[in-house]
Amino acid sequence: WETLEYLKSLGFKVNPNNRRLDDIKQVEDYYQTWVEKREKLHYEADGIVVKVNQLELQQRLGDIGREPRWAIAYKFPAVQGTTRLIDIGISVGRTGTLNPYAILEPVSVGGVTIRQAALHNEDDIRRKDIRIGDTVIIQRAGEVIPAVVGPVTSQRTGKEKEFKLLEKVFDKEKNRPACPVCGSEVSRPEGEVMYYCSNAACPAQAQQRIEHFASRGAMDIRGIGENLSATLYEKGLIKDIADIYYLKDHKEQLLELEKMGGKSVSNMLDAIEKSKDRPLGRVILALGIRHIGEETAELLAREFHSLDALAEASREELMSIETIGPKIADSIIAFFRQETNRDIIKRLRESGVKLEEKPVKAEALPLAGMEFVLTGTLEAFSRKEAEERIKALGGATGSSVTRKTTYLVVGTDPGSKLDRARSLGTEILNEAELRNLLNRKA
DNA sequence: CTCACAATACCCTGTAAGCT
DNA sequence: AGCTTACAGGGTATTGTGAG
Numbered sequence: 451w452e453t454l455e456y457l458k459s460l461g462f463k464v465n466p467n468n469r470r471l472d473d474i475k476q477v478e479d480y481y482q483t484w485v486e487k488r489e490k491l492h493y494e495a496d497g498i499v500v501k502v503n504q505l506e507l508q509q510r511l512g513d514i515g516r517e518p519r520w521a522i523a524y525k526f527p528a529v530q531g532t533t534r535l536i537d538i539g540i541s542v543g544r545t546g547t548l549n550p551y552a553i554l555e556p557v558s559v560g561g562v563t564i565r566q567a568a569l570h571n572e573d574d575i576r577r578k579d580i581r582i583g584d585t586v587i588i589q590r591a592g593e594v595i596p597a598v599v600g601p602v603t604s605q606r607t608g609k610e611k612e613f614k615l616l617e618k619v620f621d622k623e624k625n626r627p628a629c630p631v632c633g634s635e636v637s638r639p640e641g642e643v644m645y646y647c648s649n650a651a652c653p654a655q656a657q658q659r660i661e662h663f664a665s666r667g668a669m670d671i672r673g674i675g676e677n678l679s680a681t682l683y684e685k686g687l688i689k690d691i692a693d694i695y696y697l698k699d700h701k702e703q704l705l706e707l708e709k710m711g712g713k714s715v716s717n718m719l720d721a722i723e724k725s726k727d728r729p730l731g732r733v734i735l736a737l738g739i740r741h742i743g744e745e746t747a748e749l750l751a752r753e754f755h756s757l758d759a760l761a762e763a764s765r766e767e768l769m770s771i772e773t774i775g776p777k778i779a780d781s782i783i784a785f786f787r788q789e790t791n792r793d794i795i796k797r798l799r800e801s802g803v804k805l806e807e808k809p810v811k812a813e814a815l816p817l818a819g820m821e822f823v824l825t826g827t828l829e830a831f832s833r834k835e836a837e838e839r840i841k842a843l844g845g846a847t848g849s850s851v852t853r854k855t856t857y858l859v860v861g862t863d864p865g866s867k868l869d870r871a872r873s874l875g876t877e878i879l880n881e882a883e884l885r886n887l888l889n890r891k892a
Numbered sequence: 893c894t895c896a897c898a899a900t901a902c903c904c905t906g907t908a909a910g911c912t
Numbered sequence: 913a914g915c916t917t918a919c920a921g922g923g924t925a926t927t928g929t930g931a932g
Binding site: 568570571574597643644665673674675678741774775777778 | 914915916920921922923924925926927
Binding site: 541567 | 907
């Protein structure tokens with residue numbers, strides 16, 4: 451709504467009869483009533499959720515990963531507080547990024563004590579003009595994530611220091627900037643915002659690769675989280691992700707670990723065994739290939755059906771897949787070219803981890819063997835969308851009505867296909883009927 | 893067809909608190 | 913005590929769009 455007011459103030463015409471504006475206004479009003487009611491509630495609330503209230507539209511909009519595209523939170527204003535920025539620390543991420551974080555004078559904001567907060571990157575720190583020693587405004591974004599909003603410049607004493615990442619990680623003995631974990635060289639690729647540790651074998655990265663592999667979205671090995679993966683790595687029980695599946699040969703050493711009794715060890719080993727036949731998409735995600743997240747991993751699994759097939763795919767082959775461009779393709783190729791990675795995959799296979807998946811047989815799909823032909827304009831679908839959904843369920847689409855055509859789908863202003871279908875006695879569906887069919891079978 | 897820009901999808905990171 | 917979860921907001925990559 452504010453955006454629209456802003457546009458109006460710039461002289462743009464906004465049609466006051468536009469239904470959408472009414473809808474937005476309605477949401478805004480509803481939100482305001484809750485902002486007022488908030489304090490009187492006998493429970494905690496952090497905002498309202500606006501939802502599309504038609505199941506059909508919800509289905510069309512779908513999800514991105516776990517998040518629905520048909521519902522969005524509209525949060526109450528965040529609670530803020532101020533405190534002192536004592537220092538800026540650096541942590542090393544799974545991909546080798548050097549991540550600056552704020553070390554704060556502990557402060558209570560919205561009922562919890564905040565000591566640290568992410569600062570993202572050097573450019574962002576500069577943009578916000580955050581300096582070490584500053585009094586800074588802190589808020590909990592979405593009532594949860596601590597965030598440094600910016601400095602209170604009126605409180606400056608002149609002793610505040612600008613933050614320079616390369617100075618922070620400067621190693622006097624080596625006389626150059628160095629990774630705070632392994633001491634390797636640090637670089638910032640042209641045009642990028644993050645600095646990286648150049649050492650792929652950096653313990654920080656190795657440990658977090660293990661953590662990522664075991665994580666819920668990937669192989670989902672319950673029991674192996676940040677702490678255990680670090681311990682197992684430090685003790686040398688696990689050097690890379692494949693070693694996880696050979697832990698069972700080292701039971702005695704596991705039992706010697708602190709806080710690991712017989713039950714913990716057997717729970718962990720059970721969880722490891724269970725993870726051996728996760729869907730292929732999970733395995734691809736778990737490998738930790740750069741730029742391959744949940745969605746792309748899933749896509750690659752559908753496309754290749756086995757890790758070997760993916761490993762052998764050419765750049766062109768990869769790029770021909772929708773949503774995969776040169777960067778992602780190169781990232782995949784580079785990963786499988788690495789000798790160490792090939793070795794890991796070999797050992798994963800030997801230990802019994804499932805690395806392929808039967809392609810879903812087209813014959814097994816609900817619309818298998820049916821051919822659909824579309825004519826006229828559809829209301830709620832684009833034609834391409836409709837065709838995709840039919841194909842996703844195993845149906846075929848044709849461009850002209852023949853004796854093999856199962857259904858003719860008729861939108862508004864149908865063409866001559868309708869006449870032909872009538873003369874052939876082909877079954878005719880209108881849009882609503884098609885949608886029902888798709889929803890029923892899906 | 894190419895280029896530039898906008899929109900969208902995807903990926904990554906970190907904190908506190910609830911859960912086991 | 914450790915693991916998991918909820919969550920925001922940063923960046924990068926890809927796709928879509930319109931003009932020439």
